[in-house]
Amino acid sequence: MTTKVENADVSRRDFLYIATGAVGAVGTALAIWPFIDQMNPDASVLALASTEFDLAPLEEGQGVTIKWRGKPVFIRHRTPKEIEEAKKTPLAELKDPIARNLNLPPDAEATDENRVKDANGKVNEKYLVQIGICTHLGCVPLGEQGDYDGWFCPCHGSHYDSAGRIRKGPAPRNLDIPPYKYTSDTVIVIG
């Protein structure tokens, strides 16, 4: 009789003990989330801004850097020589064979054509639009430099070709192409 009551007691205590511990642990785990998530981009940062740019004033061989979502965007009016070099580079020679063009499927190949395609599939190979952030550790590469007539990142020595594709150095990926589309023959909207 006594033993029975004792046992009943013990299992009741065990239950209370485990239940309290479990509620405490799960509750704490849930309460941590707001403290972590508050660091993620907030609503004002997420409110996606878009930027319009008129390509017409850009001379051949001229490039500009504009700001979109706090990031530098390179817009370059390429010379025929640059375009030709980029086109005749075999895909097998590329370190990163993927287009990295946010307007295309994620597995699109890094052909020169795929590097200058907008969201509607329009191709204007004269104008190359890309996010000017080195895919290594985020420096802004310098234009018309490097071993491939494209961009050179001085921070740790990455060379990009005239289509913004990584050719040499520690950077793992081609420069990203932001989402953009032509609204007329010479005006694009980024974002």
Added chain:
Amino acid sequence: MSGHSTYEFKNPIARWVDERLPILSVVRGQLVDFPTPRNLNYWWTFGGILATMLVIQILTGIVLVMHFTPHTSMAFDSVEHIMRDVNWGWLLRWMHANGASFFFIAVYIHIFRGLYYGSYKAPREILWMIGVIIFIAMMATAFMGYVLPWGQMSYWGAVVITNLFSAIPVVGDQIVQWLWGGFSVANPTLQRFFSLHYLLPFVLAALVFLHVWALHVTGNNNPDGIEVKSEQDTLPFHPYYTMKDLFAILVFLMVYAAFVFYSPWYLGHSINFAPANPLSTPAHIVPEWYFLPFYAMLRAIPDKLGGVIVMFSSLIILFFLPWLDTSKVKSLKYRPLARQFFWLLVIVCLVLGIAGAQPAQGAWLLVARLATAWYFIHFLVILPLLGFIEKPKPIPASISEAVLGKAKA
């Protein structure tokens, strides 16, 4: 070795307090009577120097915050305001900026002291590992502090270092956005760095407390690497080591003051006098001198993830040092071969520092690669092997024998 004081306080008020909260007998036991090896040399004063620098950083930091504005539109100007308008602002800012450098000078000497005299070996493994955590926390603090004045080097340093995390497979980009609070280093980043830069030094203070606690359980190591055997081997901490430490602290502070007053910008980079510009990276970005060896390792590897792994491993490896070194002999005074490899390691680390300041190409890149390789070979191959190969010199029976000679001891 516990050093617990049996001191009876004569003063009735002191006795009354101590019976209720034994804080006075703890101070007496740990800071006054504490039995300390009699043979400690000046390399043992850097612990006290480090504590002093932490206090200086906290005091100057707290008053700088009274005038600093953590917002991208005003941070740079508010630091200039500190330099030009605030009473003694220039002094406080240069004390803080150079204080960080001197903090690192002291910590590097302190760490290499530990390497030379085998202070990481049993029974001091935990003491050593807390030290490594302190070192990493110091680096995080200094990195985030350097971002606050929002100059060109501040900004691009923040970009490059936070981007290290983008090397993590799959979730890397997510983590970087989380660190930034946006799609680039921007105001949310500056504000959180400010919050953490204020917090971390106090975490450091708590870690230092644990470090000293562990020290007072095992007692000090010493230049002969022999454990204390009898009272003959020790001296009370006060006045012998309080005075020795104080003397060293004063000399160290004089060198520090020479920099603060006569060339406060010598250890920094002039490009940080230009405000941050997210659209243009300076041609040659380099971290502060105390990060250069690690930066050289990062750049030595021609692969993004590989470089990041190697750089962090160079720190992580220090946690395993107590088990990588297989020799039972602590002090290199009695290890002729290990001593030569120690100095080689010192040179390799200095070379890494120099290489980290050069553009990453040509001969310097090769030098950085060789030095990086040697750093790891030293810890992973040389140290484990030496314990078996090397024949140590005869070790004195006790500290007092080492100090006084066999006859007298």
